[in-house]
Amino acid sequence: MFKNCVFAAVLVAFLASCAGAAEVAEKVEKVEKVEKKGILLVAFGTSMPEATGAIESLVSAAKSAFPDTEVRLAYTSNIIRRKLKKERGIEIPTPPEALARMNDERFSRVYVQPMHVIPGEEYDDLKSVVDAFASMKGKYGFPHIALGQPFLSNESDCELMAGILARHLAGQGKFESNKAVVLMGHGTPHMANAMYSAMQGALSRLSDPAVSGRIFLGTVESTPTFDDVLAALKKTRVKSLVLAPFMIVAGDHANNDLAGADDPESWLSLFKKEGYEVEPYLVGLGQYPEIAKLFVKRIEELVE
Ligand code: CO
Secondary structure, three states: OHHHHHHHHHHHHHHHHHHHHHHHHHHHHHHHOOOOEEEEEEEOOOOOHHHHHHHHHHHHHHHHHOOOOEEEEEEOOHHHHHHHHHHHOOOOOOHHHHHHHHHHOOOOEEEEEEOOOOOOHHHHHHHHHHHHHHHOOHHHOOOEEEEOOOOOOOHHHHHHHHHHHHHHHHHOOOOHHHOEEEEEEOOOOOHHHHHHHHHHHHHHOOOOOOOOOOEEEEEOOOOOOHHHHHHHHHOOOOOEEEEEEOOOOOOHHHHHHHOOOOOOOOHHHHHHHOOOEEEEOOOOHHHOHHHHHHHHHHHHHHHO
């Protein structure tokens, strides 16, 4: 009996000292936590191996601009994440997964930068995740977490983007021999869809005669529609078109809905039926060097 009591007392004392050590360790952890910076880049994702280059190009631009900061990537599309895991064994985290891991690895200043074009539903979802982490106090929260802007969030972003598109496409010779460029954006029922009209406005205001009035923007899932673009084209003398995605990645929509040769509903087929000569240019915006620079600028605005 007496022996058991002594054993119990020793055990209690031992456990108490363990708890003490753990507490000290947590305090040390808090001190160590100061200033470990990380950048989390967030893309919708793509399951097409040949299209990932656009995302990789933005990731490597961020890595070379911030060589001393850890740069990570998350995908928002669960369908794409699951497909990648199942078919190719590639695991890419969701934004909350990536952030939870960064918290566990004691990052203290985290900058979340989306690769999204407009602040639509995807951006709202991401914002709610960042807001949730920002509201978490104590050891599971970050001392600092901030969310960057998508490519187009106001009128001046549209002007900037119009200039980039014009320079890039002209540089690729896409307006030669009286051609016009038709861009396909994604489109959404979200009110941020208005950004595409603002973007078309900025494109229409381009003053360089080589590109002025020669870039048209429609969306695959909302307005402006294919018919809107066709109606605008019919007011011109253009007979030859270059079809390009207005999306970060030239993935499924670009290859099928825009340029699918076997799909009678693709824009390529529909324009051909209307008598236009068409040439697809399946390069995602992420692969435009000036877009990569703009992306880095967005992160710089966030980090400063
Ligand atoms: Co889509």
